[in-house]
Amino acid sequence: xxxxxxxxxxxxxxxxxxxxxxxxxxxxxxxxxxxxxxxxxxxxxxxxxxxxxxxxxxxxxxxxxxxxxxxxxxxxxxxxxxxxxxxxxxxxxxxxxxxxxxxxxxxxxxxxxxxxxxxxxxxxxxxxxxxxx
Amino acid sequence: xxxxxxxxxxxxxxxxxxxxxxxxxxxxxxxxxxxxxxxxxxxxxxxxxxxxxxxxxxxxxxxxxxxxxxxxxxxxxxxxxxxxxxxxxxxxxxxxxxxxxxxxxxxxxxxxxxxxxxxxxxxxxxxxxxxxx
DNA sequence: TTAAGTGTATTACATGTTATGATACACTTA
DNA sequence: TAAGTGTATCATAACATGTAATACACTTAA
Numbered sequence: 171x172x173x174x175x176x177x178x179x180x181x182x183x184x185x186x187x188x189x190x191x192x193x194x195x196x197x198x199x200x201x202x203x204x205x206x207x208x209x210x211x212x213x214x215x216x217x218x219x220x221x222x223x224x225x226x227x228x229x230x231x232x233x234x235x236x237x238x239x240x241x242x243x244x245x246x247x248x249x250x251x252x253x254x255x256x257x258x259x260x261x262x263x264x265x266x267x268x269x270x271x272x273x274x275x276x277x278x279x280x281x282x283x284x285x286x287x288x289x290x291x292x293x294x295x296x297x298x299x300x301x302x303x
Numbered sequence: 304x305x306x307x308x309x310x311x312x313x314x315x316x317x318x319x320x321x322x323x324x325x326x327x328x329x330x331x332x333x334x335x336x337x338x339x340x341x342x343x344x345x346x347x348x349x350x351x352x353x354x355x356x357x358x359x360x361x362x363x364x365x366x367x368x369x370x371x372x373x374x375x376x377x378x379x380x381x382x383x384x385x386x387x388x389x390x391x392x393x394x395x396x397x398x399x400x401x402x403x404x405x406x407x408x409x410x411x412x413x414x415x416x417x418x419x420x421x422x423x424x425x426x427x428x429x430x431x432x433x434x435x436x
Numbered sequence: 437t438t439a440a441g442t443g444t445a446t447t448a449c450a451t452g453t454t455a456t457g458a459t460a461c462a463c464t465t466a
Numbered sequence: 467t468a469a470g471t472g473t474a475t476c477a478t479a480a481c482a483t484g485t486a487a488t489a490c491a492c493t494t495a496a
Contacts (some may be wrong), residue, residue: 189454204416215471221466231473248464248471268415272425275408281338282401286430292405293426297419322483348442359485364444381442381493444495451486456479464471 177214177222190225194233202242202253203264210255213243232238310347310355313340322359327366334395335375335386343388346376 175182180201184193201207212287216234220227237243241259245251254260259290279289313334317326334340346352351369351428352359367384370376374392378384387393390435 178309191454200414204414216473217471227472228457229455232454234472235332245472246464247462247473250471264415268412268417268425271411271415273410275404276429277399278404281337282397282404284401290423290426290430292401293423296405296409297423324483350442353458360443361486362484365483367443378443379450379493380491382440437496439496440482440494443491446488448487451484452482454479454481457477459475461471461474462472463480464469 175223177219182223184223190223191229191232191236194219194223194230195236198233198237199240199242199263199267200235202260203267207253209253209257209260210251212250213253215250248269306410308356310352315356317356320342323356324362324365324369327352327356327363328369331366331370332373332375332396335370335393336400338393340386342390343395344386345383346386348383 173183173185175184180198182194182197184190198207200215207213214222216227216230220230223230234243234245238245238251240263241256242254242263243251244254276289284292306316306318308317313331315327315330317323331340331346340346347355349360349363353363356363367376367378371378371384373396374389375387375396376384376388409422417425
């Protein structure tokens with residue numbers, strides 16, 4: 171249950187500071203959102219994933235069920251769990267999540283007394299030292 | 304324990320989704336960071352705050368102790384809890400926190416596949432519709 | 437000296453979330 | 467039929483959080 175575990179083409183970084191199912195959910199959702207997993211692709215079964223991550227199947231199922239609730243996956247009893255084939259849904263999810271992240275960020279900065287000017291200045295200054303993939 | 308409670312000049316918004324002591328800590332820390340509470344000021348006693356927020360003194364003390372660990376307050380046994388008189392410490396705290404918030408934000412956006420261009424574009428577009436305090 | 441108001445510590449208890457482990461059932465495919 | 471799927475349930479444990487009550491040490495002011 172330490173740092174990194176590889177499952178197929180997916181790499182997971184798990185720690186004990188937060189719920190495991192939440193970390194699985196986030197990291198798989200992000201992978202789907204940024205297009206790292208092809209649409210319609212079958213993902214590892216609950217048991218397989220559980221064994222690879224050294225967790226209980228229940229924990230993996232918890233994450234899988236959340237993904238299905240989000241419309242990111244389709245589960246077929248007896249067959250497995252598959253990434254949705256709806257490109258539109260994935261893009262919508264990505265946009266909504268980005269929007270939420272953005273709002274949360276701005277709210278926190280404003281609560282610390284930073285203005286729009288400050289935030290943009292800070293970001294552009296920071297960009298100078300970083301790479302731009 | 305619902306939404307808003309006023310304590311002196313401070314306004315608190317508490318909900319049950321997250322630890323109460325954490326919300327008290329965050330909201331007081333932000334108030335200090337943005338200069339809403341004068342340096343050296345005495346803040347409400349543990350019991351007073353507990354009564355006002357309808358929480359147990361233990362919960363308030365938990366938050367107060369965290370603030371002292373951060374160097375934001377000084378507690379004097381028998382007298383009360385006071386905001387630090389060190390302007391430098393407050394500014395340092397504000398900067399460090401902003402830096403952490405910024406890094407977390409960028410990491411999340413990058414994990415969703417957004418580039419620097421995207422992020423800056425998104426922010427500047429959003430700024431158009433908002434006010435700039 | 438006394439009383440009231442501080443921060444602090446301890447103990448016990450209740451609750452909810454998280455995770456595990458085991459088992460069982462329903463469905464699909466080969 | 468057998469193996470591999472998702473799914474459900476139950477018991478258990480661990481942990482964080484919050485409440486409640488009590489006690490102690492210190493400071494200040496009456």
